[in-house]
Amino acid sequence: MSSMSRSAVEDLETKEMDAKSLSSSQSQSRYVHKVGIPPRQNLFKEFKSTVKETFFADDPLRSFKDQTRSRKFILGIQAIFPVLDWARGYNLTKFRGDLIAGLTIASLCIPQDIGYSKLANLPPQYGLYSSFVPPLIYAAMGSSRDIAIGPVAVVSLLLGTLLQNEIDPHTHPTEYLRLAFTATFFAGITQATLGVFRLGFLIDFLSHAAIVGFMGGAAITIALQQLKGFLGIKKFTKKTDIVSVMHSVFSSAHHGWNWQTIVIGASFLGFLLFAKFIGKKNRKFFWVPAIAPLISVVLSTFFVYITRADKRGVEIVRHIEKGINPSSVKEIYFTGDLLGKGFRIGIVAGMIALTEAIAIGRTFASMKDYQLDGNREMVALGAMNVVGSMTSCYVATGSFSRSAVNFMAGCQTAVSNVVMSCVVFLTLEFITPLFKYTPNAILSAIIIAAVINLIDYQAAILIWKIDKFDFVACMGAFLGVVFSSVEIGLLIAVSISFAKILLQVTRPRTAILGNIPSSTVYRNIQQYPEATKVPGVLIVRVDSAIYFSNSSYVKERILRWLMDEEEQVKENYQTKIQFLIVEMSPVTDIDTSGIHAFEELYRTLQKREVQLVLANPGPVVIDKLHTSSFATLIGEDNIFLTVADAIAYCSPKLAREP
Amino acid sequence: MSSMSRSAVEDLETKEMDAKSLSSSQSQSRYVHKVGIPPRQNLFKEFKSTVKETFFADDPLRSFKDQTRSRKFILGIQAIFPVLDWARGYNLTKFRGDLIAGLTIASLCIPQDIGYSKLANLPPQYGLYSSFVPPLIYAAMGSSRDIAIGPVAVVSLLLGTLLQNEIDPHTHPTEYLRLAFTATFFAGITQATLGVFRLGFLIDFLSHAAIVGFMGGAAITIALQQLKGFLGIKKFTKKTDIVSVMHSVFSSAHHGWNWQTIVIGASFLGFLLFAKFIGKKNRKFFWVPAIAPLISVVLSTFFVYITRADKRGVEIVRHIEKGINPSSVKEIYFTGDLLGKGFRIGIVAGMIALTEAIAIGRTFASMKDYQLDGNREMVALGAMNVVGSMTSCYVATGSFSRSAVNFMAGCQTAVSNVVMSCVVFLTLEFITPLFKYTPNAILSAIIIAAVINLIDYQAAILIWKIDKFDFVACMGAFLGVVFSSVEIGLLIAVSISFAKILLQVTRPRTAILGNIPSSTVYRNIQQYPEATKVPGVLIVRVDSAIYFSNSSYVKERILRWLMDEEEQVKENYQTKIQFLIVEMSPVTDIDTSGIHAFEELYRTLQKREVQLVLANPGPVVIDKLHTSSFATLIGEDNIFLTVADAIAYCSPKLAREP
Numbered sequence A, B: 001m002s003s004m005s006r007s008a009v010e011d012l013e014t015k016e017m018d019a020k021s022l023s024s025s026q027s028q029s030r031y032v033h034k035v036g037i038p039p040r041q042n043l044f045k046e047f048k049s050t051v052k053e054t055f056f057a058d059d060p061l062r063s064f065k066d067q068t069r070s071r072k073f074i075l076g077i078q079a080i081f082p083v084l085d086w087a088r089g090y091n092l093t094k095f096r097g098d099l100i101a102g103l104t105i106a107s108l109c110i111p112q113d114i115g116y117s118k119l120a121n122l123p124p125q126y127g128l129y130s131s132f133v134p135p136l137i138y139a140a141m142g143s144s145r146d147i148a149i150g151p152v153a154v155v156s157l158l159l160g161t162l163l164q165n166e167i168d169p170h171t172h173p174t175e176y177l178r179l180a181f182t183a184t185f186f187a188g189i190t191q192a193t194l195g196v197f198r199l200g201f202l203i204d205f206l207s208h209a210a211i212v213g214f215m216g217g218a219a220i221t222i223a224l225q226q227l228k229g230f231l232g233i234k235k236f237t238k239k240t241d242i243v244s245v246m247h248s249v250f251s252s253a254h255h256g257w258n259w260q261t262i263v264i265g266a267s268f269l270g271f272l273l274f275a276k277f278i279g280k281k282n283r284k285f286f287w288v289p290a291i292a293p294l295i296s297v298v299l300s301t302f303f304v305y306i307t308r309a310d311k312r313g314v315e316i317v318r319h320i321e322k323g324i325n326p327s328s329v330k331e332i333y334f335t336g337d338l339l340g341k342g343f344r345i346g347i348v349a350g351m352i353a354l355t356e357a358i359a360i361g362r363t364f365a366s367m368k369d370y371q372l373d374g375n376r377e378m379v380a381l382g383a384m385n386v387v388g389s390m391t392s393c394y395v396a397t398g399s400f401s402r403s404a405v406n407f408m409a410g411c412q413t414a415v416s417n418v419v420m421s422c423v424v425f426l427t428l429e430f431i432t433p434l435f436k437y438t439p440n441a442i443l444s445a446i447i448i449a450a451v452i453n454l455i456d457y458q459a460a461i462l463i464w465k466i467d468k469f470d471f472v473a474c475m476g477a478f479l480g481v482v483f484s485s486v487e488i489g490l491l492i493a494v495s496i497s498f499a500k501i502l503l504q505v506t507r508p509r510t511a512i513l514g515n516i517p518s519s520t521v522y523r524n525i526q527q528y529p530e531a532t533k534v535p536g537v538l539i540v541r542v543d544s545a546i547y548f549s550n551s552s553y554v555k556e557r558i559l560r561w562l563m564d565e566e567e568q569v570k571e572n573y574q575t576k577i578q579f580l581i582v583e584m585s586p587v588t589d590i591d592t593s594g595i596h597a598f599e600e601l602y603r604t605l606q607k608r609e610v611q612l613v614l615a616n617p618g619p620v621v622i623d624k625l626h627t628s629s630f631a632t633l634i635g636e637d638n639i640f641l642t643v644a645d646a647i648a649y650c651s652p653k654l655a656r657e658p
Helices: A012-026 A043-055 A069-080 A083-089 A092-119 A125-129 A133-141 A153-166 A173-196 A200-205 A208-225 A227-231 A242-251 A259-281 A287-307 A337-368 A374-390 A400-408 A415-437 A440-454 A457-466 A468-483 A486-506 A551-571 A592-607 A619-627 A630-634 A643-656 B012-026 B043-055 B069-080 B083-089 B092-119 B125-129 B133-141 B153-166 B173-196 B200-205 B208-225 B227-231 B242-251 B259-281 B287-307 B337-368 B374-390 B400-408 B415-437 B440-454 B457-466 B468-483 B486-506 B551-571 B592-607 B619-627 B630-634 B643-656
Strands: A510-515 A522-524 A537-542 A579-583 A611-615 B510-515 B522-524 B537-542 B579-583 B611-615
Touching: A043 B468, A069 A083, A083 A133, A092 A125, A092 A153, A092 A287, A092 A400, A092 A415, A092 A440, A125 A415, A133 A374, A133 A415, A153 A173, A153 A208, A153 A337, A153 A440, A153 A486, A173 A200, A173 A337, A173 A374, A200 A337, A200 A374, A200 A486, A200 B486, A200 B551, A208 A227, A208 A242, A208 A440, A208 A457, A208 A468, A208 A486, A208 B592, A227 A242, A227 A259, A227 A440, A242 A468, A259 A287, A259 A440, A287 A415, A287 A440, A337 A374, A337 A400, A337 A486, A337 B592, A400 A440, A457 A468, A457 B592, A457 B619, A468 A486, A468 B043, A486 B200, A486 B486, A510 A551, A522 A643, A537 A551, A537 A643, A551 A579, A551 A592, A551 B200, A579 A643, A592 A611, A592 A630, A592 B208, A592 B337, A592 B457, A611 A630, A611 A643, A619 A630, A619 B457, B069 B083, B083 B133, B092 B125, B092 B153, B092 B287, B092 B400, B092 B415, B092 B440, B125 B415, B133 B374, B133 B415, B153 B173, B153 B208, B153 B337, B153 B440, B153 B486, B173 B200, B173 B337, B173 B374, B200 B337, B200 B374, B200 B486, B208 B227, B208 B242, B208 B440, B208 B457, B208 B468, B208 B486, B227 B242, B227 B259, B227 B440, B242 B468, B259 B287, B259 B440, B287 B415, B287 B440, B337 B374, B337 B400, B337 B486, B400 B440, B457 B468, B468 B486, B510 B551, B522 B643, B537 B551, B537 B643, B551 B579, B551 B592, B579 B643, B592 B611, B592 B630, B611 B630, B611 B643, B619 B630
Parallel strands: A537 A579, A579 A611, B537 B579, B579 B611
Antiparallel strands: A510 A522, A510 A537, B510 B522, B510 B537
């Protein structure tokens, strides 16, 4: 197809055979393929396919194709409420699994909820509220079968810190609560919006490494915060950085610590950690660490009630409101100064909650091999938080620890969340008064035991081994959270992640290729030391799309390779470089700046009497090279399908020249 | 080298022969190369090479290698003041070229300077000042031989708009002037800082397309602003958007226009455009448009002086301060509220000025084939503006139009700038009083004639043809400037450029490969319709480094290719897909998220009874696959040098299975 002109592209099909025979007669002894120009698409089609690949990469309307209208309607309803789809296949065997799993996660979530709501500076019942309504909504709308919904430690801490920056929870409890609902509302709106507009890929910008660091830092911060309850300190700093907290702890060492509290806390923490150890040792006993917290609560409450240790300074929960979630529709700020603040906090908390839930969903989906639609999942999570914000809940999401327990307890569907929700309902209706004598120290111990799992030092080690830059992001987020605050840590994590992307697009790799002995394969000579350079020819591979952000770098880098090579050649009295072959396989796209850079490169090479030759430009690139008439400038017969073809063309020419 | 373990890498050289014989005995009939693991670098070396490639890609210390200490010192001084290097080879022939070019650009710059200073809301002499000191500094420190330094239209407009947002130039002229110097000072500091810290690549983030749109929009805005002087309107809007300006123009149509002004302006604009036309028609007459502005000024001034048209409402320049630049060191705000404002404005103006100067420098450097060190150039421009801010100059940079004239007039070195500077000096010392009767309309006509060149509609058409997304950036910037303001246009340009980068890294291309008949080459079947798929095998190529930003997309996209393929296979009763070959050539890097995605992919494929096979992973990738022990997970013998090798391995296995 060598001589195929632009105008001839339309009747590609018919002329193909002629073109082939033409090119084969032109070529050297063997049959040389020329670079194909893809059939030209019209503008609308091109635009449509780009939009589809960007926003609808998962082809969400796939199942709607070729269906009747009524069937489409049913499918549409099912898309929003997957429960309608899977509920029909639901049976008793599945229910057995879900029941056991639901009871297990309920026993784990009740003490955790009470503790986590403290991290968010909210009264204990709000944690329980958030484990009642959101799981029900999720069960109807979500598509993950293993996720356990409810308040989580990191989001609670983040929300608490951000809210506290705006309103003091102790002096203005009502406004604080209202702002919390406002933030929850907008967190839900943010999540649902991202899902509806299919912008789910935005959360991919927080890298795995940054999340590992952020979670680890948050875990340590949360654990440190628990020292207040654990040591029975009354005056405690509001800041979350390690320096302030440690200062607070040690300055109160002489008069602020309560030994009874420490004894209770320490002994039950020991018990919890031992239960965890057993669970890890033998997977059969996964239920031991799952029910240990509830056992601790029951035992310690009973103990305090009997001994009346609360009169000796052991802080107790005192009061949890009885009854289920009251409506909070009217509490949300829809006007005024606090609307903006709630909106901002909601976006941040919503994004972090989303990141956690999607990560969990994906992990378990790949373990059980089912597909999870990220965007649809976001809509479900968003709807759940919007409804939650109207029923006195704060931001709920998927919990790492409880989801793992859910999975190991053999959950089959989201019904396990419904079971958990029912247990929480019963708790709220009947049992809350019994929590009166639960010591705060036990809640602290439960939280410490829970968040320890978030410190994934093995992942950090692996990151160090694999990618040093990732490790910097990980440590940056970690140290930012520990030494400053969750927001700063988050900011560092996002900034480093972005810096990495920018670095990647500005400084793409390039490589010098050599021929692998007794083959027609050309590879990076750094990776394959046995590969040999072809005399008189320099082969450079550019490892990235060439865009405005890197075009001048790429041009200058190629010229520098050439200059280095020419120096070497001179020193060793070898054949002068006469051809520069640019292997374009990895160059998936080029823009106007890139074409300009290539034009400049071509002109500079002309002055140095070096011929520019291109090998294997992709469909998009070859199209643009033709449109910009750069292909005509360098000569269409200087564009080849493979490096081997290009070499076969250059080598004989070399011999003829001096 | 198939069985080469990590520990054996050190004695690669000695064992190579054994390994080769070993692998050849394992392989099929022909000799199969295995993927090489590059020699391991230590951490410090790796870090050093990354930093070098990122910040010192141009190897600035190259010439310092293997030199004595005193020689290094001289080279260091020469690096800062290139004049010391090239001045020794300077001769009379070169001076002849520089003298003619210098006189030509001087005749062009004097009327332009006076007009441009109006765009910046500054008295006319400040434009001339900025053409006196900065060119001298640049001549000593800069390395471009063709650039013509001085005030330019776009930067003047930008600076004027930004400054005017902070201080009214008519009610507070002194503060306005001081803020202008402050902004100029920080513009210089910004430019020098970017150069010293080798962050020059940051300006690459403004894409070519965005610049074309921004410049075009700015040109139209500037031309519209000239309607004030051109029509002799007294009350004119301060806004720069087309709607406000047109409203201003037409609302004053009945009583505000001055017909004498219009006659003078229109006739000389006709003359200037005709001169431009002649210059374009025949390159020999390049000097005609170059001296036409000065001729217009002389003629019109004389005409007004004779007819005393200024008494009939023709606005004249009136007064230009005589004498050279006074010191303005004490005028710069180093404290107070205005320091911050000046700093912010300086950064924006400095970046835009830099973008223009570097683009010009690069263009002419590639035309005359000499190297231009972008970072060193930034230091020179920065120093020039810092000194300028202390000698009553505002932001100067390289001018597109004057640089082109300079080039065509045969300039040889930066001495042409010195010549221009001398002419401006003489003008300031002796001729400024003669400008008293110069009509403002003539200055407007000169500016309109100058900025017309900035509207590069041909470039816009080319951009449309090559890349539609680039065109959106171009038009966004253009419309933003025209319909809103220069800042908004700039913001749009930068945002769209960034969005493109983000899109590029989140949604990399993937392609299905097929075998090109009678070859061992595998290519995109969309580009090469004659390429045939291999039954039972799906070959996917991923066209980008796999990072956190795209890892889950890549994984899901590959799975979707597989599902589509499996459906097709089922319909046509073909061999079931049993191998998925991922061609990794374009995958230049992978991070922890990427490895995780591959692990998930592998597990999903296992469940579907499809074997994952990798072809040609690059040096960085293969190293990380080993470190993360993913290579062990999928089996090292499932990693091949080429797709052809992988197929050769898979095909016989296929036959054996049902």
